Amino acid sequence: MTPRISDAPAGRRDELAANLAEVRERIAAACAAAGRDPGDVTLVAVTKTFPASDVRLLAGLGLRQVAENRDQEAAPKAAECADLGLTWHFVGQLQTNKVKSVASYAGVVQSVDRSRLVRALSKAAANEGRTLRCLVQVSLDDKEGRGGAAPADVPALADQIAAADGLELGGVMAVAPLGEEPRPAFERLARLANEVREAHPAATIVSAGMSGDLEAAIACGATHVRVGTALLGGRSAIVR
Numbered sequence: 001m002t003p004r005i006s007d008a009p010a011g012r013r014d015e016l017a018a019n020l021a022e023v024r025e026r027i028a029a030a031c032a033a034a035g036r037d038p039g040d041v042t043l044v045a046v047t048k049t050f051p052a053s054d055v056r057l058l059a060g061l062g063l064r065q066v067a068e069n070r071d072q073e074a075a076p077k078a079a080e081c082a083d084l085g086l087t088w089h090f091v092g093q094l095q096t097n098k099v100k101s102v103a104s105y106a107g108v109v110q111s112v113d114r115s116r117l118v119r120a121l122s123k124a125a126a127n128e129g130r131t132l133r134c135l136v137q138v139s140l141d142d143k144e145g146r147g148g149a150a151p152a153d154v155p156a157l158a159d160q161i162a163a164a165d166g167l168e169l170g171g172v173m174a175v176a177p178l179g180e181e182p183r184p185a186f187e188r189l190a191r192l193a194n195e196v197r198e199a200h201p202a203a204t205i206v207s208a209g210m211s212g213d214l215e216a217a218i219a220c221g222a223t224h225v226r227v228g229t230a231l232l233g234g235r236s237a238i239v240r
């Protein structure tokens with residue numbers, strides 16, 4: 001489970017390949033334990049703080065979905081990798097003044113947590129002539145500041161996204177609360193996801209689980225896991 005880290009560019013492809021194989025094995029084992037088909041869980045590589053060259057190597061290894069959490073970093077990286085035809089997910093707290101930029105490269109915005117952001121994304125997507133798939137980010141604890149809508153606000157936000165020009169409701173996303181057992185939190189998320197899906201049957205995405213808790217997320221029905229450290233190695237900067 002320990003990610004391999006090295007500065008040697010020649011060995012980087014091998015490191016990423018070995019890490020990817022381990023992560024795929026963990027996903028397969030978690031799916032087997034939960035009686036789920038591994039094909040129903042999409043691996044999204046979180047490439048924040050790592051260079052575009054790593055994105056290129058991961059694409060060469062077959063990964064198609066990549067995620068970033070800061071527009072300043074994501075925009076140039078997506079531009080550098082534009083020829084790869086990847087789907088870029090935005091997973092960070094999003095300020096409305098960055099929406100125009102994010103709408104130019106992202107295919108999925110996983111961190112939609114307020115009405116004002118829905119309006120801004122809709123306008124930007126319409127201007128770009130693009131369709132943005134949006135997930136409602138749910139706050140699974142009561143702490144402020146890490147992003148995410150309160151569970152009670154999720155159904156209305158989902159309705160707003162579904163009705164907005166240029167946007168498509170994909171489902172829900174959450175980060176497990178720090179210092180808590182992830183499973184009860186992921187179970188709360190699964191219940192909310194069901195509620196959203198009753199009103200919007202196409203909104204099937206449940207994005208949950210990271211390097212440390214992807215097994216718990218898969219046990220609770222995650223369709224997308226967002227994995228950084230276990231694939232790419234440790235990050236020096238704190239960018240969570």
Ligand SMILES: *Cc1c(COP(=O)(O)O)cnc(C)c1O
Nearest residue numbers: 046069091210211226227228229
């Ligand atoms: C960084 C990040 C991840 C990946 O976390 P790891 O623990 O490195 O796998 C997942 N989701 C979000 C929203 C993140 O910001």
